[in-house]
Amino acid sequence: MRALTWNGVNDLTVERVPDPQIINRQDAIVKVRLSSVCGSDLHLIGGYMPAMERGDVLGHEFIGDIVEVGSDVHRRSVGERVVVCSFFGCGQCWYCQNDLWSLCDNANTNPGLTELTYGQPLGACFGYSHALGGNAGSHAEYIRVPYADHGAFPVPERKAGRRRLVELIRPKAPRMAQRLIDDVFDALDEQTVVVPGTGTLDIVIPSLAASLAAVHTQRRALEAQINALLEAHPLSPVLTSMPGVGVRTAAVLLVTVGDGTSFPTAAHLASYAGLAPTTKSSGTSIHGEHAPRGGNRQLKRAMFLSAFACMNADPASRTYYDKQRARGKTHTQALLRLARQRISVLFAMLRDGTFYDPRIPEDVELAA
Numbered sequence: 001m002r003a004l005t006w007n008g009v010n011d012l013t014v015e016r017v018p019d020p021q022i023i024n025r026q027d028a029i030v031k032v033r034l035s036s037v038c039g040s041d042l043h044l045i046g047g048y049m050p051a052m053e054r055g056d057v058l059g060h061e062f063i064g065d066i067v068e069v070g071s072d073v074h075r076r077s078v079g080e081r082v083v084v085c086s087f088f089g090c091g092q093c094w095y096c097q098n099d100l101w102s103l104c105d106n107a108n109t110n111p112g113l114t115e116l117t118y119g120q121p122l123g124a125c126f127g128y129s130h131a132l133g134g135n136a137g138s139h140a141e142y143i144r145v146p147y148a149d150h151g152a153f154p155v156p157e158r159k160a161g162r163r164r165l166v167e168l169i170r171p172k173a174p175r176m177a178q179r180l181i182d183d184v185f186d187a188l189d190e191q192t193v194v195v196p197g198t199g200t201l202d203i204v205i206p207s208l209a210a211s212l213a214a215v216h217t218q219r220r221a222l223e224a225q226i227n228a229l230l231e232a233h234p235l236s237p238v239l240t241s242m243p244g245v246g247v248r249t250a251a252v253l254l255v256t257v258g259d260g261t262s263f264p265t266a267a268h269l270a271s272y273a274g275l276a277p278t279t280k281s282s283g284t285s286i287h288g289e290h291a292p293r294g295g296n297r298q299l300k301r302a303m304f305l306s307a308f309a310c311m312n313a314d315p316a317s318r319t320y321y322d323k324q325r326a327r328g329k330t331h332t333q334a335l336l337r338l339a340r341q342r343i344s345v346l347f348a349m350l351r352d353g354t355f356y357d358p359r360i361p362e363d364v365e366l367a368a
Ligand SMILES: [Zn+2]
Pocket: 038, 039, 040, 060, 061, 086
């Protein structure tokens, strides 16, 4: 099938990818009819969400027809048209039973990353990076929907039409009914995205990409304004000389760290950023390395994301990361070490007023 894939920062293409299969008994396969572009897709395109991988399929808001169900799907059946929640949950855990679906304990197969960056593991979402489970998204011809009994809801087949909708809501809003429905239909007419099912996929998926690009252009204009403000700051060339430190990260650094003089050592800065190595060993982690808690969350997040971003831009950082992986560290642990290493480099740069030096970083400890 064809799908809109993420190939890197600001790089999307329509690719041929394998059709999704039923993997678990509670899965359904849905043929996508309508897939909506969400503002959150921009975080993925811009690289601000860690754990995207080349070839990941975007899209998390959609309607479609069920074409296949697993043997443990009981409430949904083949042929039904359904709207599917972007976050999906198992329906069994404490969170799901209390309607806190986005915190489901079972659906996200990779909860460690969100626990580290947000301080709380998140549940699973479609098309939203490997931090949220690495589930292929809906900007595609077909999609696998796990736990279909809980997250897929039937929608009426028949086109309602203006008059019927006005009659439907008139009892609740006698004076506004006509105007409300007119507004809804006007808005629908102005939509720029072609609705899948009304045209061929040749038109649909590229137009989704074009529509994402248009929103992205607006964001770039805003970025240019922030950029201009930042350029006037004397420390800005020092900060942005470091790979993976762009406008946003530099702005966060200036706000949270300033010129760095209030931190006597790199270890103090690392600790403030919540990136200092943790020494406790409670025995709960098989790797003996814990995601540090606390610290300035804004700074921690910025350092973590910029470590992720620089892996593609800076060969030295990539080498450092690969070395950690070769030593048996997980993706999260290796990224964490890179973030720690980078904050001590940043400390030295600010202290000495020097630019980034692209040597292969040593496995520095944060002694001073
Ligand atoms: Zn969304």
